[in-house]
Amino acid sequence: MRKPVNTVAKRGRGATPAKGAKAAKPLVLVVDDYGDAREMYAEYLEFEGFKVEQAENGQQALDRAAKHVPNVILMDLSLPIMDGWEATRRLKANPKTRHIPVIALTGHALAGTADTAVQAGCDAFVTKPCLPEDLVKEIRKALKR
Numbered sequence: 595m596r597k598p599v600n601t602v603a604k605r606g607r608g609a610t611p612a613k614g615a616k617a618a619k620p621l622v623l624v625v626d627d628y629g630d631a632r633e634m635y636a637e638y639l640e641f642e643g644f645k646v647e648q649a650e651n652g653q654q655a656l657d658r659a660a661k662h663v664p665n666v667i668l669m670d671l672s673l674p675i676m677d678g679w680e681a682t683r684r685l686k687a688n689p690k691t692r693h694i695p696v697i698a699l700t701g702h703a704l705a706g707t708a709d710t711a712v713q714a715g716c717d718a719f720v721t722k723p724c725l726p727e728d729l730v731k732e733i734r735k736a737l738k739r
Contacts (some may be wrong), residue, residue, distance in 0.1 A: 620665040652676030671700040686715035695736035
């Protein structure tokens with residue numbers, strides 16, 4: 595006796611989601627040299643429905659961005675090994691990562707810092723400390739662009 599054929603197709607990698615299925619969570623790369631800050635941002639972003647990858651310096655940011663190709667990068671500008679300014683310039687020079695929006699997340703609030711961040715390739719600028727919900731709004735704006 596033959597077993598009945600299962601008519602429900604399994605969805606594999608690369609298949610379109612089933613009707614009513616949730617879309618994949620956007621991936622945010624959080625780059626900050628302070629572990630407590632990274633953890634705080636990561637926990638809040640995960641609570642808000644994002645996946646999070648973390649890096650503690652500019653070189654790690656480049657490596658993780660190339661490996662994971664996040665949807666958005668939150669980039670502190672004062673980082674060890676390679677600062678956020680240079681990391682952003684390199685991300686925007688790389689064809690694999692140039693499309694990723696970079697949001698500068700920094701304690702530098704001096705006049706002209708936002709302009710310099712934009713010149714380095716940042717798509718937006720948020721001054722620390724900031725309210726977590728304001729950061730999420732900026733991420734969602736970057737995802738819509």
